[in-house]
Amino acid sequence: MARYCSYCGKPLADNDLFCGYCGTKVTQKSQYARTETMSQAYELAKQRNDTDWSYWDTPTLFTYSPRKVEKFCIKEDKYLEKDPERPTYIVSPHGAIGQIYQEEGRTILEWIFYTETDGPMNLPQKYNQLFG
Numbered sequence: 001m002a003r004y005c006s007y008c009g010k011p012l013a014d015n016d017l018f019c020g021y022c023g024t025k026v027t028q029k030s031q032y033a034r035t036e037t038m039s040q041a042y043e044l045a046k047q048r049n050d051t052d053w054s055y056w057d058t059p060t061l062f063t064y065s066p067r068k069v070e071k072f073c074i075k076e077d078k079y080l081e082k083d084p085e086r087p088t089y090i091v092s093p094h095g096a097i098g099q100i101y102q103e104e105g106r107t108i109l110e111w112i113f114y115t116e117t118d119g120p121m122n123l124p125q126k127y128n129q130l131f132g
Contacts, residue, residue: 005033031093032130034100038073041089041097045069045113049095053113059120069097069113090130092118100127 005012005019005026012019016026035041045053046066053064064072080086087101090109096118098111107127114120124130 008034032124033091035089035091038076038089038097038099039070041091042070042073044091045095045097047095048091048093049115049117051116053095053097053115054119056110056112056114059114062116064113073097092123094118096123098123 005022005024008019008022008024010019010021012026018025033044035044046069052062052066053069054060054062055064085102087099090098090100092098092115094117095115096111097113098109101108101110109125109127109130111120111123114123
């Protein structure tokens with residue numbers, strides 16, 4: 001199974017101890033990757049998921065094709081382009097996409113797109129569950 005940096009989302013070699021791109025120490029614990037834009041999250045997610053996605057409000061209906069998810073992500077990035085408090089994004093080992101943001105001093109994790117493997121019942125619901 002391919003490994004990715006938990007911070008920047010770049011691919012890792014099997015024997016890497018540190019990410020060659022951003023320098024983050026590689027841990028075996030996490031296969032979750034963080035990205036700065038939703039479009040970057042989508043690019044990584046489509047490498048990890050070869051089926052359709054479901055949207056957060058209908059997690060059992062896989063009606064979001066890769067093209068539909070890509071359009072959603074581009075639109076979201078454009079909307080948040082100048083927002084200084086824009087979220088960062090997270091990609092699960094099997095391509096689910098979430099967002100991480102600050103609210104009232106707390107770090108919030110919300111999943112936006114699910115995959116058949118990574119659905120609402122088996123994904124972490126709190127940020128500290130991702131990276132320990």
